[in-house]
Amino acid sequence: MNQTDLTLRPPRSVRARLGRYVLLPRLLDKCRATLAGKNGEYHYACPLDQHFFKFTGIDPEALKAEVATGKGDGEILEWIEANATKPREQWEIDQWSRFQETRPVDSDVETLSWFLEIVGKLSKTREDIRTIADYLDVDDYVSFGGIA
Template structure:
């Protein structure tokens, strides 16, 4: 179940598993790290930590489970059983929508994103506003796409 993130990006943070945004991307990065093929991507980064905190999942326990070679469905079942914070479908949907629409909330983050977009040739791109917009853009241009 490993993925080579030196050859292609992880799934978009918008892709959902069990209603959770971020989770499929987190699993891709985790599996790639286990395989030593994570490239520039980092498992348990601040965005991953938002999911881990919301569910109460220990990142090392999740990594150990992923190392067994489980697919997404089995990993989700494990998460449902293991999560310290049991969430309703409503809570998951609300959290996922909030995360999907989250924007950089401090000047340092906004400046960083603006600089990265300009560096990639996208200075005229005024449609990149959320963290997820930025990650999708960054993944695209990192693998040869044009800004």
């Protein structure tokens, strides 16, 4: 099994794609690390991952069981395509992925306050961190020694 050790490096970016799906490579890294007991502070099937599960209709535990068999990314993608309860056209996947990459933070006061707080912990001067994807990329970098 490809055992990703997320105590040594971050998972792939939210923006990385597999079969046109953003989130999926990161989700698989977290799943493999969780199975290996090497997930560090990363959580498989977190709220961000749930966007993928909802869009495809894939059950997180069923995917986890399939990943546990040791299949690589391409084989897992084939399994997802065969088992999605909400099959999607390529254009739908492209559109969904573009939205996920640029998904704005919810505009309610509580969510905006939370987002400003977590971004502020990374940097007081960065004005380019506007989406969850932006935040996660910078947070992953900083968590493993980079400077925001």
